[in-house]
Amino acid sequence: EVQLVESGGGLVLPGRSLRLSCAASGFTFDDYAMHWVRQAPGKGLEWVSGISWNSGDIGYADSVKGRFTISRDNAKNSLYLQMNSLRPEDTALYYCTKEAAVITTYFDCWGQGTLVTVSS
């Protein structure tokens, strides 16, 4: 069974940093691209960042570019999101997602999310 388990969320002051982790199991992790998608309280879904299987292709939403860094460790079956210079508008539930590639790409598996709250 495919499982994605996020961790690392919490309450943080504006301007500070936080590192999210996602532990993957049940599939060959280094065969797949991975992504972070977030959802602010009561709001819709926002794609944050994605990384290819070998870290050769990385992308970010404009809202986080220059502040967030995505990475992965295929030996540890883990995905990360380093979040710096956090802002109140970064408050959200952050989901780790696995990308399927069949005809097109889509997010076929999601974790349960880890909540990040940026507040003073």
Next chain:
Amino acid sequence: DIQMTQSPSSLSASVGDRVTITCRASQSISSYLNWYQQKPGRAPKVLIYAASNLQSAVPSRFSGSGSGTDFTLTISSLQPEDFATYYCQQSYSTPRTFGQGTKVEIK
């Protein structure tokens, strides 16, 4: 960036109703369009990928159509477990933008 616009933002329907949700892209995305369902307190799950392909284990009452800029998600006969929020998402280019969501509520 490609903007995705869904309509309506919400709708009320009864069990057994046929429901249609529309998604429009700000530029042509061919068939690179996916649909997700999200229930309260749960992670989203994919229903349809590449505009019209049903994800494994998704009931056949769900269907998708469209190409270019205009897409539709149809639920042929609404069931109690279908009351949820639905999102479209384009996979044509980065950033992978989502629509704002359509909340399907019980009438």
